[in-house]
Amino acid sequence: MAYSEKVVEHYENPRNVGSFDKGDESVGTGMVGAPACGDVMKLQIKVNPATGVIEDARFKTYGCGSAIASSSLVTEWVKGKTLDEAAALKNSQIAEELALPPVKIHCSILAEDAIKAAVDDYKKKHAH
Amino acid sequence: MESTPHFPIYMDYGATTPCDPRVVDVMIPWLREHFGNPASRSHAWGWEAEAAVENAREQVAELIGADPREIVWTSGATESNNLALKGAAHFYQSKGRHLITVKTEHKAVLDTMRELERQGFEVSYLDVQEDGLLSFDVLKAAIRPDTILVSVMFVNNEIGVIQDIAAIGALCREKGILLHVDAAQATGKVEIDLKTLPVDLMSLASHKTYGPKGIGALYVRRKPRVRLEAQMHGGGHERGMRSGTLPTHQCVGMGEAFRLARLEMAQDNAKARALHDRLINGLKDVEQAFLNGHATQRVAQNINMSFNFVEGESLIMGIKGLAVSSGSACTSASLEPSYVLRALGRSDELAHSSLRMTIGRWTTEAEIDYAIETIRQNVAKLRDLSPLWEMYQDGVDLSTIQWTAH
Numbered sequence: 001m002a003y004s005e006k007v008v009e010h011y012e013n014p015r016n017v018g019s020f021d022k023g024d025e026s027v028g029t030g031m032v033g034a035p036a037c038g039d040v041m042k043l044q045i046k047v048n049p050a051t052g053v054i055e056d057a058r059f060k061t062y063g064c065g066s067a068i069a070s071s072s073l074v075t076e077w078v079k080g081k082t083l084d085e086a087a088a089l090k091n092s093q094i095a096e097e098l099a100l101p102p103v104k105i106h107c108s109i110l111a112e113d114a115i116k117a118a119v120d121d122y123k124k125k126h127a128h
Numbered sequence: 129m130e131s132t133p134h135f136p137i138y139m140d141y142g143a144t145t146p147c148d149p150r151v152v153d154v155m156i157p158w159l160r161e162h163f164g165n166p167a168s169r170s171h172a173w174g175w176e177a178e179a180a181v182e183n184a185r186e187q188v189a190e191l192i193g194a195d196p197r198e199i200v201w202t203s204g205a206t207e208s209n210n211l212a213l214k215g216a217a218h219f220y221q222s223k224g225r226h227l228i229t230v231k232t233e234h235k236a237v238l239d240t241m242r243e244l245e246r247q248g249f250e251v252s253y254l255d256v257q258e259d260g261l262l263s264f265d266v267l268k269a270a271i272r273p274d275t276i277l278v279s280v281m282f283v284n285n286e287i288g289v290i291q292d293i294a295a296i297g298a299l300c301r302e303k304g305i306l307l308h309v310d311a312a313q314a315t316g317k318v319e320i321d322l323k324t325l326p327v328d329l330m331s332l333a334s335h336k337t338y339g340p341k342g343i344g345a346l347y348v349r350r351k352p353r354v355r356l357e358a359q360m361h362g363g364g365h366e367r368g369m370r371s372g373t374l375p376t377h378q379c380v381g382m383g384e385a386f387r388l389a390r391l392e393m394a395q396d397n398a399k400a401r402a403l404h405d406r407l408i409n410g411l412k413d414v415e416q417a418f419l420n421g422h423a424t425q426r427v428a429q430n431i432n433m434s435f436n437f438v439e440g441e442s443l444i445m446g447i448k449g450l451a452v453s454s455g456s457a458c459t460s461a462s463l464e465p466s467y468v469l470r471a472l473g474r475s476d477e478l479a480h481s482s483l484r485m486t487i488g489r490w491t492t493e494a495e496i497d498y499a500i501e502t503i504r505q506n507v508a509k510l511r512d513l514s515p516l517w518e519m520y521q522d523g524v525d526l527s528t529i530q531w532t533a534h
Contacts (some may be wrong), residue, residue: 002444008445011446013444013447014513017512017513019518031515032532033531033532034531034532035475035476035477035480035516035526035531036475036476036477036480036531037476037484038439038441038465038476038477038480039439040515040516040531041515042515060513060514060518061513061514061515062437062438062439062513062514062515062516062517063439063442064439064441064442064445065441065442065445067439068442068513103254113532128349
């Protein structure tokens with residue numbers, strides 16, 4: 001199976017790889033997927049508490065090239081967005097941007113789940 | 129080999145081997161001027177084609193210590209497996225309707241068994257040990273009074289382990305049960321002598337042993353005689369067991385490939401052994417890397433390794449200079465990893481993290497060195513990207529995590 005150019009580009013040059021300190025109050029962490037399914041994504045956002053805007057993002061992904069590309073792409077997309085804007089990102093947008101074939105749609109769904117989980121985690125930390 | 133592109137480096141000999149140029153050369157005349165139908169008994173065009181097919185049949189028989197009359201041409205090992213299993217099950221069903229096979233068999237055996245189950249046969253699918261080998265005791269315990277056939281592959285296509293066919297065959301003989309062996313991955317790699325090896329039916333493939341695709345054979349023992357019900361009906365070719373005009377050029381190609389395999393097996397194996405060891409040595413100090421399948425009871429041509437915390441398909445994408453395959457099923461619609469590795473008791477993540485490298489007649493030391501280098505680099509790169517590796521480094525036990533399965 002051939003990969004789209006954009007998938008290859010993200011795979012070769014993944015953006016925003018790494019980790020933030022999970023315990024940091026300004027960080028929200030989402031980890032989704034399961035090793036048994038062949039995909040695990042960890043997505044972290046760093047939020048400006050004053051504005052509620054995501055200022056930075058990091059990811060680490062265990063999975064196929066499309067999973068790596070999907071998570072790399074969303075770390076770029078969420079930067080500068082508010083929490084609600086980020087949580088509104090749809091997997092179809094990711095799939096379209098990366099030209100994912102039908103068997104790889106689950107990678108984009110996982111990336112959407114990862115953002116939502118990261119946003120939820122941040123919101124939980126600040127719920128009090 | 130000048131006719132083969134050298135990049136990406138071919139390390140997928142288990143999928144198919146290049147056709148040896150010497151094989152191609154002997155095939156061509158039978159596609160050009162010598163086009164006769166080997167079944168044409170009334171003229172010289174047919175006679176010469178028949179002689180070529182019979183010569184090839186002898187060459188195939190000779191590699192496995194069989195009589196040429198025990199060789200039935202088929203379109204390949206899948207058809208041979210179908211003919212052997214369905215043909216024997218249908219013929220002997222009045223004796224019993226229970227069959228035994230192993231969970232790590234090729235799909236051509238497993239799917240055929242499933243079809244026989246739909247037809248009312250009962251099939252036992254045996255577990256293998258962690259090293260991929262079938263335990264003799266497990267087989268013994270599975271045999272019932274109504275068992276008519278056991279099917280065990282000689283060399284596993286994914287992990288390269290060699291089953292103890294001599295012992296399995298002796299047990300089947302003692303119990304009066306037929307033994308079918310899928311030897312698609314064994315010819316040219318393992319010595320096979322059916323004069324002494326107690327096997328009743330053996331599936332053979334051409335294209336895994338440097339012959340052309342689209343041709344194979346089924347060995348059907350004459351003494352004691354094994355009977356099959358034909359699955360392909362027509363002109364009564366191949367003593368009624370498999371009708372259809374024989375493709376002379378294909379038969380000749382497989383014959384030549386098997387003749388070369390007989391002459392060159394020792395040299396091919398010695399070379400493959402050295403390359404196998406070189407590859408293993410180059411990768412053995414990679415942390416959390418595991419060889420799948422028994423370490424020594426395996427063909428040298430197969431190296432199947434799991435690189436923990438790295439997903440196989442992404443690794444293959446990284447090592448793009450190598451043509452290899454993976455036990456990760458991420459390329460297929462299902463999310464199930466290799467059923468063979470799962471049958472060894474490997475965890476899902478290790479199954480997803482596997483790489484099958486299969487080498488052969490034209491693999492070089494330089495190619496092995498390149499493979500070592502690119503695998504090491506990419507495993508390291510992907511581990512930097514892997515949340516599982518990070519957790520492992522932090523001492524987290526991954527089995528204690530509640531994953532959100534999808």
